[in-house]
Amino acid sequence: MRFVENEVDAFLRMQLLDLAKALTGIEDLGLELSYLSYYNHREKLLAVSQFWSYYPEEIKLTGMKTDVYLRGIGSSWFTDSTVIASYLDWIKSIRLPMLAKQWLALCEERRLMSLCLRHRPGTASSLSMRSAMYAKHFAGKRASHSDRGEQADALLSGFAEAIYRNRNLDALEGLNGLLAKLPGDARPAIERLLIDLKNDQFKSTQELAERCKALFTLLDDWNGLGGDSRAQYFSLQKDSGTDEPLSWEYIGELKRKKKGMHESVLPMKQEEERPQQGERLPTWHRETKKQEESLLRFDSEQGSKAGLLSDHVREADSGDQALGIVQGSSQAAQRNEPELPATQPLERMDTGLSGKADAYGALNRKAVPVFRPAEPPDADAYIRYNELHKGIAPLIHKLKQTIRMTMEQKRIAPRDELLSGRLSRKLVRAAWEPFPRLFYKKSSPSTEVDAAFCLLIDCSASMYDKMEQAHQGIALFHESLRALRVPHEIIGFWEDADEVTESSSPNVFHVVTDYISSLTDSAVGPKLLQLQAEQDNRDGYAIRIASERLMLRPEKQKVLLVFSDGEPSAADYHEEGIVDTCEAVLRSRRSGIEVVSVFLGNGEIKDTERETMRNIYGRHSVLVPDVADITAQLGPLLRKMLLSKL
Structure with missing residues (x-):
């Protein structure tokens, strides 16, 4: 438990x-x-x-x-x-x-x-x-x-x-x-x-x-203690340490030796091949993609194992790039092989951390994306969506009018005699005016919202009693952005627990609409009714996949909305899921994507649920205590985000 x-x-x-x-x-x-x-x-x-x-x-x-x-x-x-x-x-x-x-x-x-x-x-x-x-x-x-x-x-x-x-x-x-x-x-x-x-x-x-x-x-032979210790204050295990401990007198940096990523072995050459005149040591290697300080060191430090009979380094060359900085113009008359230092460092000491991190996090190594397109809606889906659309139509109209009025005000606003902007050539008024307006704005305001939105919907089993109300919020999201000609994507995600094996964990991404069809396909609304409660949810992985798709968009500003009803839960993802999701959110924000969470409650939000959402998304989280009020909560959120993008 x-x-x-x-x-x-x-x-x-x-x-x-x-x-x-x-x-x-x-x-x-x-x-x-x-x-x-x-x-x-x-x-x-x-x-x-x-x-x-x-x-x-x-x-x-x-x-x-x-x-x-x-x-x-x-x-x-x-x-x-x-x-x-x-x-x-x-x-x-x-x-x-x-x-x-x-x-x-x-x-x-x-x-x-x-x-x-x-x-x-x-x-x-x-x-x-x-x-x-x-x-x-x-x-x-x-x-x-x-x-x-x-x-x-x-x-x-x-x-x-x-x-x-x-x-x-x-x-x-x-x-x-x-x-x-x-x-x-x-x-x-x-x-x-x-x-x-x-x-x-x-x-x-x-x-x-x-x-x-x-x-x-x-x-051992004394009974005065009355028995062994019962409380446990310190832990000691068989593997509580290392097989190669350093000595007390060791002084130096604590760094471990990097292991080669490839275990291939180069074949032994029968005859040593002398390099041709003008040949240079390559400075790029697949093992050293990550750029590090290479002063006095060769760039290629790892790779395939070579069957060398000696640990000596090769002869120095005046044309070597790695040594050219410090070699100078003077050279020795005879280029003898350099002697090894008297004291060798421990084999376990080397350059420390330099491994390439997993692109989707260590906990998602087995995760496999499975993209599933939405099916064509039937007549019943159109009827149900029309009834849903009637309830949110006033909110859509109000939101559209607010955005249009704001854009119009910016368009007709004066472009000169401002307190900030580009400095004009008319500087005479600075001599007698206490607060002179000496600036102007050159570029005209945009007539469109230069942003792309992505909506991720948690389709885990815990959403079974909230999905019907969540459809209203998704419809409001889609219809509002479509009216303003803002490209957006709607994806429901879950992990197929029945197909999870030791080597793979299929994660289904139900793509209701992509960025292109969101503005052209009239059947997007009825399609979103296909989103239903399924199985598990691996939020961190889904956020990484959605962020990758969002980063391909040419728009200047990018927003990712995540609809969820709690913490992530999937195979081998229970204890570390919150941390992994938090890492995914931070990585997306560093890439320039604004990540906002919409938490859907069951009438009352517990303190533990508030703390969990704060741990994952920080202050960028909207809490909806009752999912029935989702349209009332989502409307102001959309208006605030769209106004900030103008």
């Missing part, structure tokens, strides 16, 4: 995901809101804890960013996943496995905080806030666990409080009684572990794991 109230803001989620991709260097990294924060390098997933969801917005944003810092800078680069897996196998044989697992997770988080401060000093203020909030949180948890007699959880909470407050265990009230009961060298071992963590003595996950094993070996 999924609760809408617990969904993260789409803009915030996109911000966190971009930050996580930048820090980890993984282009196809996923991000989710989970109970605990963790990183899984096998699934390429970074989770942000819901711990911060109930704090004020400023603290919430900073706290979630610290989760990304610790996992993106720390776990994905410096945590040894093989050590973690070995440690998790070891704790299966002891009496306190849950406590031991969380103990190592807590200590590793403290070690990663120091690494974050070393590599990203700008995270200091955020991590300081995180420590203060966690210290206060675990202080309360320690007291509550002590009152309930949960000694293992009280010990873990007290140790966490000491770490985040940067204090000794003796300074914690109510914990000394429990520490005094610890057997043998257990308390000195905990105190030494705390001191070494503060002094950044642990250089690897292996060292931390060995110390934790030694500590819980001392506690």
Whole structure:
């Protein structure tokens, strides 16, 4: 079961995901809101804890960013996943496995905080806030666990409080009684572990794991804790790290090596072919379409694998474009092969993120567009549409008159002696007039609306009780724009759930009318009655497809209207659908398309529905509480948009 109230803001989620991709260097990294924060390098997933969801917005944003810092800078680069897996196998044989697992997770988080401060000093203020909030949180948890007699959880909470407050265990009230009961060298071992963590003595996950094993070996035969830990505050998984962790002493940029897009292997040549005189190294390659800084580097960095017997680079040439900028006029007498540097960087370090993003979003890789033209309407469709048209005719006439009057006023308005525009040559009046009108407008106003509209209608199953009223709004949209000679397109969209397979997800686009026939075909009105409730809806994909078609129009201004009754829902599209739709909306707006949503309610709009529409479309959303009032709501919206396009 999924609760809408617990969904993260789409803009915030996109911000966190971009930050996580930048820090980890993984282009196809996923991000989710989970109970605990963790990183899984096998699934390429970074989770942000819901711990911060109930704090004020400023603290919430900073706290979630610290989760990304610790996992993106720390776990994905410096945590040894093989050590973690070995440690998790070891704790299966002891009496306190849950406590031991969380103990190592807590200590590793403290070690990663120091690494974050070393590599990203700008995270200091955020991590300081995180420590203060966690210290206060675990202080309360320690007291509550002590009152309930949960000694293992009280010990873990007290140790966490000491770490985040940067204090000794003796300074914690109510914990000394429990520490005094610890057997043998257990308390000195905990105190030494705390001191070494503060002094950044642990250089690897292996060292931390060995110390934790030694500590819980001392506690294994003692029954004073009354059982294992019950609460879970920290997450530790077998894949919580990387197979090739960096060393503590590593200093440099955290960037991953790019993988070749093509796995083809070039054949070995029997005889080396010497380049002819005047031949140049090609500077374009299918792997390097994206332009990047190439100073002191060749443009072609990837491609097919070559069976070279050496890792040496080729000889430099005075005509090489990449080296010509810095080579100068002087050259060496003998062009020997350049020597390799003494210290080689790690193989995993290279140029970072440069992969080509999916044009339709990562969640829509299986989506396949299926365009379905409208069928010729029958006589009954004409009769029903004529009755519908009679109800909206007054609104159409009023809207048409308003637009025509506005255009006429602009046409007859004076074109000279204005306060803004082009500067005229008659500047004498500037000498005696306090507010001289020295400007004029050269071009005459247009007699037509230079805009193209596209209307997307959500034909999901949830629209079954709203589609009849929605036809009125669609008809008002069509007839108004047709009267003003504005080209427009009407498309109903849904995903055919019965045809979804592991490799494809057919998305049907029912094209009622295109931009050309919208002004010439008299049967468009009856055709729109063919739009009915169908199955699922993949809004982000539909918006991308409609935007592509809209961008082909020559009009100066482009508008996309989306009729929907809620959040998107399709196969493998439930959790991330809101974020994907928001990304599609932002991409369309960056392309110059004005995207507006018309939300159709069932009498009362819930706060969760308002929040969902705000997350996706921002302030460009019109909420219609009762779908029966759609014409009253859509009329002013059309008038406002058309007047803004004049």
